[in-house]
Amino acid sequence: MSQATGAAGTHLGPRALGLAAALNKDLKLTMRKTCRVLQEMFGLSLSPGGLAQATGRIATALQGAYDESLETLRQSPVIHTDETGWWVGGPGYTLWVFTNPTTTYYRVVEHRDRATAQAILSDTFQGVLVSDCLSIYDGLDGVQQKCYAHHLKALSKALRSEAGQGSSYLLELRTLLHTALLLKRLVPDLDPVQQQRSRDFLETRFAQLLAHPRPPDTSQGQQEEKLRQRLAKQQDHLLTFLDYPEVNATNNHAERQLRPAVISRKLSCGNKTLSGATTWSVLASLAATCQQRGDSFIEQVAQAMVRQNRAA
Secondary structure (H helix, E strand, C coil): CCCHHHHCCCCHHHHHHHHHHHHHHHCCCCCHHHHHHHHHCCCCCCHHHHHHHHHHHHHHHCCCCCCCCHHHHHHHCCEEEEEEEEECCCEEEEEEEEECCCCEEEEEEEECCCHHHEEEEEECCCCEEECCHHHHHCCCCCEEEEHHHHHHHHHHHHHCCCCCCCCCCHHHHHHHHHHHHHHHHHHHHCCCCHHHHHHHHHHHHHHHHHHCCCCCHHHHHHHHHHHHHHHHHHHHCCCCCCCCCCCCCHHHHHHHHHHHHHHHHHCCEEECCCCHHHHHHHHHHHHHHHHHHHHCHHHHHHHHHHHHHHCC
């Protein structure tokens, strides 16, 4: 045992380490506030630097579980994905989230590009990818669904603009999207013939509306053309959610899972080093996954640290 005194003389057991990790990565307390809770509630003196080293050790012990969570996602029928800017000793990095109802996987990456997304998903994933309309997703292999919330927001904004007000073209596009959403809710009450007939109608009408450029000689025509190009680019991904019961029309799930990370970024300004970003990704991913599954993140950390101590 160390003969050091003060914060350096504090030895946290497995469950205390689990609590510290949960306070910091699950409940999103800052390092300093986590240390304060440990001191005031349990009499454990720990410095923010000591906590950073401890979370690094925990992340190492949980690396296998983190890797397994990605493999679980790759085998799932649907993945929702979203991304946001991240700080690693400076701006320019990206935090990516890949998630479904039972698993969440965060990864801080240097490049927000198609190759990086493909490397994370790998050829193993054969399900449906639900995303926003970021262009890097367009070249990915497999079946995709683009977020209706983003499409509807763009249409509503156009209809509120001076150029787009009263556009019957934009109104019909919006109506078709809402009709598709309604059809998804009605599917349990429709027989297969009715379902297919309704879906075919939507597909045919979208094709008719998106096939030809809008007249460019008026400001309204220019506004309509902007929205036509947006939906025409994603035409193959407009009705995917009607073909797969487990696929939603929106990417709300990924956005919800990304929101706690955004809060964490605001509190901590991201990470100072790549190793710190890795630690954050591992622990935040497993904490979010435990919450989704109703499991104890504290217990997961404690068991991992016990195994690591025995192996040592």
